Amino acid sequence: MPEKLYTPQTIEAKWQKLWHESGMDIANGDAADTRETYYCLEMFPYPSGNLHMGHVRNYCLGDAVARYKRMQGFNVLHPIGWDAFGLPAENAAIKHGKPPAEWTYANIEQMSVQLKRLGLSYDWSREIATCKPEYYRWEQWLFTKLMEKGLAYRKEAEVNWCEPCHTVLANEQVEDGVCWRCDTPVHKKNLAQWFIKITDYADELLNDLDQLKGWPDKVVGMQRNWIGKSSGAEVSFQIEDSDEVLDIFTTRPDTLMGVTYMAVAAAHPLAIKAAENNAELAAFLEECSMISTKEADVATMEKKGMPLGVNAIHPVTGELVPVWVANFVLMSYGTGAVMSVPAHDERDYDFAKKYSLNIKQVITNAAGDADVSEAAFTDAGVLINSGEFDGLKSNKAKKAMTYWLNTNNKGEERTQFRLRDWLVSRQRYWGTPIPVIHCDDCGTVAVPEADLPVVLPEHLQPTGGASPLADCEEFVNTTCPTCGKAAKRETDTFDTFMESSWYMNRYTSVNCDTAMLDANSMAKWSPVDQYIGGVEHAVLHLLYARFYHRLMRDVGLFDGEKVGSEPFKNLLTQGMVLLDGTKMSKSKGNTVDPKDHY
Numbered sequence: 001m002p003e004k005l006y007t008p009q010t011i012e013a014k015w016q017k018l019w020h021e022s023g024m025d026i027a028n029g030d031a032a033d034t035r036e037t038y039y040c041l042e043m044f045p046y047p048s049g050n051l052h053m054g055h056v057r058n059y060c061l062g063d064a065v066a067r068y069k070r071m072q073g074f075n076v077l078h079p080i081g082w083d084a085f086g087l088p089a090e091n092a093a094i095k096h097g098k099p100p101a102e103w104t105y106a107n108i109e110q111m112s113v114q115l116k117r118l119g120l121s122y123d124w125s126r127e128i129a130t131c132k133p134e135y136y137r138w139e140q141w142l143f144t145k146l147m148e149k150g151l152a153y154r155k156e157a158e159v160n161w162c163e164p165c166h167t168v169l170a171n172e173q174v175e176d177g178v179c180w181r182c183d184t185p186v187h188k189k190n191l192a193q194w195f196i197k198i199t200d201y202a203d204e205l206l207n208d209l210d211q212l213k214g215w216p217d218k219v220v221g222m223q224r225n226w227i228g229k230s231s232g233a234e235v236s237f238q239i240e241d242s243d244e245v246l247d248i249f250t251t252r253p254d255t256l257m258g259v260t261y262m263a264v265a266a267a268h269p270l271a272i273k274a275a276e277n278n279a280e281l282a283a284f285l286e287e288c289s290m291i292s293t294k295e296a297d298v299a300t301m302e303k304k305g306m307p308l309g310v311n312a313i314h315p316v317t318g319e320l321v322p323v324w325v326a327n328f329v330l331m332s333y334g335t336g337a338v339m340s341v342p343a344h345d346e347r348d349y350d351f352a353k354k355y356s357l358n359i360k361q362v363i364t365n366a367a368g369d370a371d372v373s374e375a376a377f378t379d380a381g382v383l384i385n386s387g388e389f390d391g392l393k394s395n396k397a398k399k400a401m402t403y404w405l406n407t408n409n410k411g412e413e414r415t416q417f418r419l420r421d422w423l424v425s426r427q428r429y430w431g432t433p434i435p436v437i438h439c440d441d442c443g444t445v446a447v448p449e450a451d452l453p454v455v456l457p458e459h460l461q462p463t464g465g466a467s468p469l470a471d472c473e474e475f476v477n478t479t480c481p482t483c484g485k486a487a488k489r490e491t492d493t494f495d496t497f498m499e500s501s502w503y504m505n506r507y508t509s510v511n512c513d514t515a516m517l518d519a520n521s522m523a524k525w526s527p528v529d530q531y532i533g534g535v536e537h538a539v540l541h542l543l544y545a546r547f548y549h550r551l552m553r554d555v556g557l558f559d560g561e562k563v564g565s566e567p568f569k570n571l572l573t574q575g576m577v578l579l580d581g582t583k584m585s586k587s588k589g590n591t592v593d594p595k596d597h598y
């Protein structure tokens with residue numbers, strides 16, 4: 001019965017035409033349409049050139065959901081677009097000698113054809129390409145609002161620098177100390193960078209995870225760890241024969257009486273000062289600065305340190321404890337310094353053994369026979385060798401110790417987050433220009449709303465070194481919006497996670513050219529009922545999108561009461577498509593193109 005065979009060339013063409021003519025894919029934004037709405041979204045693709053089977057799986061899942069909901073009578077929003085800025089376009093541009101814009105637009109063209117051929121039921125009238133000024137102008141606008149609110153700021157920061165790529169790398173882009181892209185060892189460098197204060201929202205982003213009943217527990221857990229809230233105390237140790245104070249953060253104030261040395265990060269001011277007249281120490285600090293400070297690496301690398309030749313005074317006993325510099329102390333966490341309690345912390349224990357430092361036990365178990373001669377005893381327990389605190393259980397002792405420190409002006413309760421502010425500037429060409437002008441007299445000035453967007457010139461040719469944007473005089477040279485004198489544009493562009501952090505909201509309002517969002521459209525469609533995408537985005541993309549949604553709420557773009565604070569109600573994370581056990585990706589060159597199987 002050959003006529004019953006599935007022949008895509010005829011069957012798909014026939015039905016796709018009918019679907020298209022019926023307009024069934026179009027989401028109806030009219031207020032008059034009172035059908036219940038349903039918003040189904042798949043993570044939008046990077047226009048790399050061709051669809052691969054990973055895309056196909058992702059998009060077929062979304063398509064099935066969207067069709068099912070339409071059949072149930074919902075007014076369905078199922079949009080598609082392009083996460084169109086980013087490094088691969090620059091790399092391709094270098095390889096083929098064509099501007100990234102040309103490559104990107106050609107790929108969008110080709111992939112649109114492929115998506116359409118698959119018969120996926122998208123509302124193409126809402127297509128977004130993030131590299132278009134009508135999209136990124138609103139990102140620039142929001143950034144200037146954040147500058148006004150003090151939520152966006154510029155600061156010198158130690159960054160991971162890759163010389164061949166001539167760019168700053170995110171920690172996640174450093175794999176085993178080398179650049180993810182070119183395998184060159186990464187080194188530290190200080191640069192003025194733009195940040196967004198996600199840390200102001202850390203508590204809210206953490207607490208609201210409890211609302212996400214429709215998310216996989218695993219993803220919620222990963223977000224929770226990433227935000228990483230720790231409760232403890234900050235304790236001040238006076239430095240001997242000096243006015244200086246060494247502040248530390250600890251989650252175990254109950255172990256305070258067991259401190260036998262202090263450890264500071266290589267970049268800590270106390271270490272830098274001590275190295276001024278100690279060449280050996282200076283060399284060690286230099287060595288530390290070359291090494292990755294990714295937490296995972298810090299946890300496994302060999303512990304090394306040197307004494308600074310300085311003592312701290314124990315705040316309770318007045319005893320002197322030596323201050324060391326240690327390669328496992330991160331400058332970017334807490335105060336960049338720790339009180340070391342080798343009897344009850346494994347890391348401190350190994351370090352104390354290696355350098356023959358004292359080990360003093362101050363916690364024991366219920367039976368009173370915990371022993372630290374072979375290893376640290378890291379559990380909570382009962383205090384011993386702790387004077388007036390003896391006999392208290394760890395939990396009570398934490399409170400008692402913190403209270404004592406507080407009343408004696410030597411410390412206080414403190415909460416610490418692992419989450420850092422979001423570094424959003426990149427020294428790249430193919431991205432959204434940061435809407436800022438540098439004036440010799442007025443400093444850093446936001447581009448006024450009336451002058452937005454700052455349009456990225458699309459004809460520039462990257463060569464592999466510094467960004468061609470920085471060399472483009474017609475872009476760089478401008479006048480100061482405040483004083484009118486000659487001034488220079490910022491030539492850094494945004495991290496491309498910026499564009500993907502708010503596209504889900506823009507889909508509700510694609511045709512709105514007077515604001516980033518239309519409040520009514522947001523109220524109609526948002527939050528996304530079902531979000532579908534790769535589990536590799538479980539942390540950063542989803543966290544940034546949750547954050548951005550709140551930023552948009554807090555500049556008054558939509559009513560938080562009506563829309564809610566979470567952009568994605570339900571989340572489906574599919575695993576990665578593997579080929580012979582390896583992730584299928586364009587960069588690995590092992591993708592399977594659906595057209596080869598059509």
Ligand code: ANZ
Binds near residue numbers: 255328331336340
């Ligand atoms: C003394 C102590 C005794 C500690 C003990 C632990 C166990 P989380 O849970 O990740 O917040 N620490 C603080 N700042 C640090 C830094 N910049 N780099 C490396 N380590 C740092 O970990 C908090 C604990 O990590 C703190 O509590 C501190 O060591 C260490 F039995 O203080 B603790």
Ligand code: ZN
Binds near residue numbers: 439441442443483
């Ligand atoms: Zn000026």
